[in-house]
Amino acid sequence: MVRTAGADALRGLLQVAGLPGALLGQARLEGEDPVQPSSFHVGAAAQASIAAAALAAAEIHRQRGGPAQAVRVSMRHAAAEFRSERHLRLDGALPPDPWDAIAGLYRCGDGGAVRLHTNFPHHRAGMLRLLGEPPATREGVAAALRGWRALELEEAAAAAGLCAAALRGTVEWAAHPQAAALAGQPPLLLERIGAAPPTKLPPLATRPLTGLRVVEMTRIIAGPVAGRCLAAHGAEVLHIGAAHLPTIPALDMDTGRGKRRLLLDLRQPAEKAALEEHVRGADVFLQSYRPGALAARGVSPEALAALRPGLVCASLSAYGHLGPWAGRRGFDSLVQTATGFNQDEAEAAGTPDSPRPLPCQALDHASGYLLALGIQAALLRRAEEGGSWHVRVSLAATGQWLRGLGRVEGGLAAQDPGQEDIADLLEERDSPLGRVSAIRHAAEMERTPAGWG
Template identity: 30%
Template sequence: MAPYSVVSGARGVMDGLLADTRLHIPPEVAERAQRDVKFTGNPEPFLPVPFRIVEALAGLKGLEAAFATAIAEERYGVNAGTATVDVEHAALFLFSTFLARINGKVPNDPSLTAAGGPVKDTDIHHSFKNRYRQLATNCYRTKDGKYYYTHGSLDARATMKILGMDPDRTDLVETKDILKAYGEAVAQFTAAELDEKIQAAGLPGTICYSIDEFLATEQGKAIADAPVYELSSTPGPKVTWPSVPPNTPRQALTGIKVLDLTRVIAGPVIGRGLAEHGATVLRITSPNLPDLQGIVPDLHAGKYSAHVDLDTAEGRATLAALVRDADVLVDGYRPGSLARRGFSRDAVRALNPALVYVRENCYGWRGPWASRAGWQQIADAASGVSALYADKLGHAGEAIQPIFPSADYGSGAAGVVGTLQALYQRARAGGVFDVDVSLLQYNLYELSLGLYPDAVWERVRAPAERLRHNWDVVMMMGGVGPSLRAARPELFTRADLWQVLAAPTYGPEGSVRILRPVVRFAHLPVELGKGPSQNGDDAAAWPALGK
């Protein structure tokens, strides 16, 4: 029997996407994918998870390449040539935010984040400045022997208070002591009791279900048959592609304007993916809301960033003006948040009938839990992914978060594909398009691809064997990072995988080192035109093309 190959697996994933009639892939795009997309790289898996997370991501990148090829030919009459997707490059993309560097240092280096340092402090509720508040986001055992994933979100205080934890305690500083305190607090509740309190308060959190248990819930039933992304449309006129000024790179999306109203990872991946193909992406942030600045170097490279306060009439007027001239709006906030401020899909369509509206959430867009708050860890715990991972590690009955945020990156990648498809079809045949993606939707899709054969899993599992349910993402990446570098040291130094961009936001000589775009063409540029902007660096106006 031939050895297992990630390269062949990625090709199989793309072929499966092309054959999925729910996605309505245009036949000419499917033909390009089959003819022009090539998967390369070391075929041996090396990430210590049993799920086909690399194959899933790489397959989506292959479909992304096919749409970009079709758009370039439609716009410019050029043949982009062979597209390549390196599976090892795709593997690094699944944890790229952890690999970024600012001025040669990790983004949370004290010299960067201290008062007066170049990294803006957007952790206004101090949820990430100390381990005590950080570990409000973790998995703990409940009184009835089940497991519950609590999440402090960007303001841990509300979750901590439900658990009876004083947010202002200063005596707990060691991780082991903090874990013990949270463990004891959660153990005062059954899983159902804690979930009732968390959901009543509108906070993120979930019982850790098995796959079968989740699929038996009303939410599981509602999204069980959802594709990896959902594209819907109503009749509308064709929208011609914007003209490209002389001496401006002709990328697939040059001149397309994208409003990025997202935070954390999944939503920002969509905007970054569109920026890689030349779109002008303007990220809108609030001066009054917390954010994660650690992801800015990587996931907001290529973007502009402006503050707009949507709780003011002036801010709403500013966003309305931007919407009128946009091609795409990416909404990554909790379902209903923008609608409450006057920017529902119907409201923005009144301003701009041709706008492509892209939504990303945790639980999916149907079912009783659709409006719940959620994060990657919540999606893993709710869907049964965490329970299955624990079982594969020999800890049956526990729930262990898989190390890599594949649902974040994967649902973001799916959103990129859906947006490219919407823009392509809008120009060719006309229509008004909506794109929906979700973390749980992606997890169910990823699970449908199956697990690695046992022999493959035994080869890659070693670095993860000692993980347990109450290891948060900081502990996990610290625990497996050295093993990954030891397994494939060349990946972390290969010049063709990394790029350094000037980033004046981090000082006169500021720079960021980030992963290059995964998709590459022989004759079509896929590149980020600028370094990242931090929140509020830029004007709330569309920049001139090429500036």
């Protein structure tokens, strides 16, 4: 294989997951950065993470008795899939914009800046209370924030259970205790958390993950992308939500492809018992709630592994499971701001006073495919060694991995692809909500085509 940033990134991911290095020879990687306007290797990250998850599926299929197969991933297609929520159309129209009007970046009175995430109604209401109930407009919020220092607002928001991040540069983030907690950590952690005899993979089927059952409790992008990826390779995925918790319908449409859905309220004993019954029949439990939130209701990885020995649990966090920010709420946009990406992109553009985000929710999407990769690696380990397993991924560690891929000189001059530029990558299908047009999966499997029913 020709050495490219995508190939090097893929090699590293296979090593981290403990998968055979020979799988690299089955990958057919096409394209090079930049494929979106960024000074970071967003395209290589998309290509490598999607290819790694697909190669893990191919290896599961081979170990079930199927032949080895090539996996082709175009960087252009992979990068488009990293923006799948932007390309979704319902009956030919864009779904409602999920971004709240007051979400975004603001300057504070000390000259620093903060990014607010207010897309959930309770986060929006809480932020307005914290700021002294200013008018619920960008102008009103901006005026209120001029009375704050950026770092003080960040801490006050965290203490109130709200979502905000102060803008930092790379050097400033590197000096932060949370960065120290992440230093040297791989983008994917795989830990044995319980004893269980080996669990054979199901008999050979037409798709790699047919016969494997996933219980998913996730929201927004990263966790749901992981479940969508597993469903694309044939897993039976049951997404469990709750009627009393807010969600974003446009994201649910995009990431819910191939899944069944069930609403449960874990505050009700009978409904928690229903969840436990589903877990008893599952191979995988995938969750992306704030660290400790489900454990407080008795739904920790250890408790579930005791309930169902041999279970593979997968957990997503914003900033990792160690360090002073281990329990902090966060989203892709906030982690980008806190860890230096917004400032780095601005400086690469020659506009250091105008922070700019990555061209996609790269930390979210990459983390989703890393979760799917880790889950499949754990299923292979379970078949060989036995045990219950815990897969951990965090947005911040994913960002650290992306940063480690290096920079793209002149990358910000790349074209920003629009809907017409990716039209050949779309698929259409009928749904209960109408005719959905969406990005098809970027991993092209030689013998077991990926896709959603």
